[in-house]
Amino acid sequence: MQDPRESMYKERIREMETRISALERVIKLVQVINSKLELSPLLDTIVQVATQLTDTESASVMLIDKETGELRFEAVSSQISATIKPVAVPMEGSIAGAVAQEAKPLLIRDARSDPRWCQNVDQASGFVTRSIIAVPMTLHEEVIGVVEAVNKRYGEEMSWDDVETLSKLAAQAAIAINNARLVAELQQAYDELNELDQLKSDFISIAAHELRTPLSLILGYVNFLREDTSGRAREQIEVVLQSAMRLKSLIDDMVNLQEVDSGAAALELERLPVQELVQAGITEIKYIAAAKEQTISVSVPEQLIVVDADRGKLTLAMVNLLSNAVKFTGHGQRIGIRAEERNGTAQITVWDTGVGIPPEQIDRIFDRFYQVETSLVRRFEGMGLGLSIVREMVELHHGQVQVQSQPGKGSAFTLILPLAQPA
Numbered sequence: 001m002q003d004p005r006e007s008m009y010k011e012r013i014r015e016m017e018t019r020i021s022a023l024e025r026v027i028k029l030v031q032v033i034n035s036k037l038e039l040s041p042l043l044d045t046i047v048q049v050a051t052q053l054t055d056t057e058s059a060s061v062m063l064i065d066k067e068t069g070e071l072r073f074e075a076v077s078s079q080i081s082a083t084i085k086p087v088a089v090p091m092e093g094s095i096a097g098a099v100a101q102e103a104k105p106l107l108i109r110d111a112r113s114d115p116r117w118c119q120n121v122d123q124a125s126g127f128v129t130r131s132i133i134a135v136p137m138t139l140h141e142e143v144i145g146v147v148e149a150v151n152k153r154y155g156e157e158m159s160w161d162d163v164e165t166l167s168k169l170a171a172q173a174a175i176a177i178n179n180a181r182l183v184a185e186l187q188q189a190y191d192e193l194n195e196l197d198q199l200k201s202d203f204i205s206i207a208a209h210e211l212r213t214p215l216s217l218i219l220g221y222v223n224f225l226r227e228d229t230s231g232r233a234r235e236q237i238e239v240v241l242q243s244a245m246r247l248k249s250l251i252d253d254m255v256n257l258q259e260v261d262s263g264a265a266a267l268e269l270e271r272l273p274v275q276e277l278v279q280a281g282i283t284e285i286k287y288i289a290a291a292k293e294q295t296i297s298v299s300v301p302e303q304l305i306v307v308d309a310d311r312g313k314l315t316l317a318m319v320n321l322l323s324n325a326v327k328f329t330g331h332g333q334r335i336g337i338r339a340e341e342r343n344g345t346a347q348i349t350v351w352d353t354g355v356g357i358p359p360e361q362i363d364r365i366f367d368r369f370y371q372v373e374t375s376l377v378r379r380f381e382g383m384g385l386g387l388s389i390v391r392e393m394v395e396l397h398h399g400q401v402q403v404q405s406q407p408g409k410g411s412a413f414t415l416i417l418p419l420a421q422p423a
């Protein structure tokens with residue numbers, strides 16, 4: 001005769017084994033759920049997993065619409081999905097509503113005799129509901145929705161074990177839904193930021209371009225006027241000139257900042273004679289040099305030296321070097337620019353007879369925002385971006401920048417660029 005305790009133990013062990021295997025299934029399926037980052041496929045997966053875990057014919061996920069406070073079907077098993085998805089479920093007098101409001105699961109063995117059962121869904125889908133289990137999805141003690149499973153397969157009865165399994169799933173589903181919502185919010189914020197960034201870039205490009213042309217005219221005319229005037233009028237014109245120069249330096253900084261972000265993405269190469277680059281640089285700075293009565297020596301060979309280059313980016317590098325030459329060189333002194341072909345490379349040197357750079361600082365002047373004099377004691381304008389941009393632009397062209405300088409005597413910056421490949 002078998003010991004009654006032994007058969008009880010055996011029964012217990014069998015129960016536990018069933019529970020463990022149910023839990024294993026939950027864990028496996030929860031892993032599937034957690035691998036989804038987008039809300040809609042996630043909800044569809046939750047529904048599938050819910051029917052598998054509870055061996056039911058159909059399942060659905062309803063979420064509480066934060067604005068209206070109503071429950072809405074967000075995902076439903078495929079056979080009835082399209083017809084009931086738009087249906088809103090009232091909080092009062094419905095099974096899901098009761099579950100959401102009381103934050104407690106329900107097991108209803110005979111749905112048709114329950115006054116809270118809503119026939120609309122069956123009417124709309126042709127589905128026949130017999131039994132329902134419904135569990136709340138809770139996040140930080142707040143109900144965010146309800147998961148329902150309908151009709152046990154093979155005519156079995158719904159059990160409280162099914163409720164427990166579905167509740168476990170709902171707990172994990174709530175976390176996964178929250179994560180998916182956060183990811184979606186983050187993505188939206190990121191997209192908005194990108195759009196704003198693009199707007200900012202476009203705005204700066206257009207503003208800089210539109211400001212440059214009239215400003216060059218102002219600088220040109222003011223320079224001419226200054227030649228023809230004397231005394232008090234000349235002093236006033238000097239003030240206008242200084243202001244216009246400050247504006248130009250601001251616009252240059254704006255363009256530099258813009259270039260910091262855009263980088264290599266937009267490199268537009270063409271075959272470009274360095275003579276044209278030299279000319280473009282001089283055109284940009286000749287009036288500010290004239291305002292300081294500096295002379296610009298230009299030395300370029302007649303034979304064209306051609307490089308494969310982005311005209312805008314290398315012109316920006318030239319303008320930065322030339323503006324520095326003007327800025328760090330005194331009134332009436334000389335600055336210059338020289339181009340030559342040397343050791344199979346194109347070399348453009350911008351030199352000046354200005355303040356020079358202390359040898360221990362030379363390694364740092366190409367760092368972003370580095371300036372030899374700190375801005376508190378500065379005599380010169382600028383943001384400390386010019387040279388870092390020069391180096392970036394030149395490196396984009398597989399070239400390099402060299403600098404030689406002697407304090408009190410002047411500096412020379414040389415851009416070394418590969419020659420254009422023969423066509």
Ligand code: ADP
Nearest residue numbers: 324325328356365371372382383384385386387
């Ligand atoms: P910014 O000119 O706006 O200060 P840059 O990056 O162009 O920034 O230059 C960094 C620093 O390097 C300058 O502040 C200055 O101290 C030094 N520098 C650059 N060019 C020259 C030059 N031609 N002569 C003397 N010092 C220079």
